[in-house]
Amino acid sequence: MNLNIPDNGKKRIVIVGGGFGGLKLANKLKGSMFQVVLIDRNNYHQFLPLIYQVASAGLEPSSIAFPFRKIFQKRKDFYFRWAEVSGVDSDSNRIQTTIGELSYDYLVLAAGTETNYFGNKNIEDAALSMKTVEEAMTMRNVILSNLERSLTSENLKEKQALMNIVIVGGGATGVEVAGVLSEMKSFIIPNDYPDMDVHKVHIYLIEASKKLLASMSPHASSSSEKFLREMGVNVVMSTMVLDYKEGKVILDNGMDIPTKTFIWVSGVSAVSFDSINSAMLGRGGRILVDEVNRVKGINNVFAIGDVCLQTEKEYPNGHPQLAQVAIQQGNLLSSNLKKIEKGIQPTAFHYRNLGSLATVGRNKAVADFNKLNLQGWMAWIIWLVIHLRSILGIRNKVVVLFNWIWSYITYDQSIRLIMAAKRIKRSKKCS
Numbered sequence: 001m002n003l004n005i006p007d008n009g010k011k012r013i014v015i016v017g018g019g020f021g022g023l024k025l026a027n028k029l030k031g032s033m034f035q036v037v038l039i040d041r042n043n044y045h046q047f048l049p050l051i052y053q054v055a056s057a058g059l060e061p062s063s064i065a066f067p068f069r070k071i072f073q074k075r076k077d078f079y080f081r082w083a084e085v086s087g088v089d090s091d092s093n094r095i096q097t098t099i100g101e102l103s104y105d106y107l108v109l110a111a112g113t114e115t116n117y118f119g120n121k122n123i124e125d126a127a128l129s130m131k132t133v134e135e136a137m138t139m140r141n142v143i144l145s146n147l148e149r150s151l152t153s154e155n156l157k158e159k160q161a162l163m164n165i166v167i168v169g170g171g172a173t174g175v176e177v178a179g180v181l182s183e184m185k186s187f188i189i190p191n192d193y194p195d196m197d198v199h200k201v202h203i204y205l206i207e208a209s210k211k212l213l214a215s216m217s218p219h220a221s222s223s224s225e226k227f228l229r230e231m232g233v234n235v236v237m238s239t240m241v242l243d244y245k246e247g248k249v250i251l252d253n254g255m256d257i258p259t260k261t262f263i264w265v266s267g268v269s270a271v272s273f274d275s276i277n278s279a280m281l282g283r284g285g286r287i288l289v290d291e292v293n294r295v296k297g298i299n300n301v302f303a304i305g306d307v308c309l310q311t312e313k314e315y316p317n318g319h320p321q322l323a324q325v326a327i328q329q330g331n332l333l334s335s336n337l338k339k340i341e342k343g344i345q346p347t348a349f350h351y352r353n354l355g356s357l358a359t360v361g362r363n364k365a366v367a368d369f370n371k372l373n374l375q376g377w378m379a380w381i382i383w384l385v386i387h388l389r390s391i392l393g394i395r396n397k398v399v400v401l402f403n404w405i406w407s408y409i410t411y412d413q414s415i416r417l418i419m420a421a422k423r424i425k426r427s428k429k430c431s
């Protein structure tokens with residue numbers, strides 16, 4: 001019962017998800033009047049902005065993933081449980097998880113998003129997504145093994161399909177993956193695969209709208225497109241992917257592209273929970289919350305980060321799904337929960353936009369800060385510094401910095417391993 005968490009008389013806050021928002025909240029509640037329980041389906045926090053570098057063999061998974069038990073070592077009144085939360089029963093103040101039920105006084109849903117395939121089963125079955133470190137490792141394995149197989153395939157059509165890489169979605173992730181794979185094509189494939197005709201490796205980036213990086217400034221959109229075209233990426237704009245059939249990506253302009261490396265970074269939807277019904281959800285399946293992140297209609301349940309939809313004057317359709325929003329909401333909610341417990345009026349959330357960045361390749365990035373738009377080398381340096389500062393742990397900062405300097409000097413990445421791990425099944429025994 002209660003996942004072996006003792007009842008010590010303190011009020012219990014259960015946080016579902018230790019991503020950017022959940023982790024910030026759990027950290028800020030250190031030494032508070034609450035017992036804090038963090039539940040996550042992974043036993044680690046992942047730094048999603050650099051996941052594409054794992055997918056392209058530039059970084060080891062351990063450089064961007066941090067075990068919760070290490071982050072919270074020796075923390076008093078804190079419990080971590082490795083489990084997936086499936087449902088919320090707000091009448092009895094209990095949640096259902098893969099390892100049993102748990103009661104709460106306050107519940108905070110911070111479970112983020114999942115890849116959205118818009119109901120297309122063919123695409124879901126065939127595509128590689130990039131929402132977790134595990135998925136990034138799968139992508140690395142598929143890219144590398146397809147290159148290996150292309151060398152020995154005697155069927156010319158299959159050979160070409162193994163050398164075509166199709167990325168769907170021209171947001172920051174799509175742009176970053178396209179950029180890093182085109183650098184791999186230019187600097188690594190010719191050395192690693194001297195018997196391969198590198199000109200036959202084609203990278204396509206398909207975007208449904210008229211611009212890349214739609215949430216950024218027009219400068220950022222046009223510069224990123226220009227950079228990618230210069231780097232040899234086939235950027236296909238204003239084109240929708242309709243399906244994936246018989247090994248081909250089918251486009252709405254009548255074209256199809258045969259590929260065995262089909263990367264889908266085109267959309268996300270919020271993680272869903274049983275009994276959070278559709279009346280409580282907004283666009284993208286995001287849970288509707290009020291100005292203090294309280295789930296509409298439930299007094300002691302809150303949602304923060306990507307999973308929630310909160311509007312304010314400047315953001316009538318909700319905040320962008322970005323790490324800073326989740327971090328700032330987690331930060332404010334920690335003090336609001338203390339205020340609510342003391343009977344003080346909680347403070348309304350206001351998002352402070354610190355700017356947005358995306359990198360395209362070496363010396364090439366785009367950055368929007370308030371009224372300042374930067375492109376090229378300066379934006380790239382700012383991108384490097386901000387991301388390095390944000391990674392958890394001194395060891396990881398050093399490892400990532402070393403990897404970046406090494407690959408900058410040598411034009412090489414060191415982790416080109418095809419190495420699949422078997423997933424451990426979660427069971428009641430592994431709580």
Ligand SMILES: Cc1cc2nc3c(=O)[nH]c(=O)nc-3n(C[C@H](O)[C@H](O)[C@H](O)COP(=O)(O)OP(=O)(O)OC[C@H]3O[C@@H](n4cnc5c(N)ncnc54)[C@H](O)[C@@H]3O)c2cc1C
Nearest residue numbers: 017019020021040041049085111112305306321322323326
């Ligand atoms: C590839 C990629 C690159 C990105 N790059 C940037 C960037 O450069 N800058 C930026 O600002 N934003 C970026 N983002 C967006 C940013 O990562 C998100 O906005 C941010 O992670 C949201 O934080 P969160 O706490 O809401 O959710 P997340 O960080 O996604 O965390 C959710 C947590 O909940 C856990 N979880 C999910 N479901 C369950 C469940 N049912 N039970 C238990 N645990 C569960 C997950 O394991 C995870 O640990 C990127 C996103 C992706 C996917």
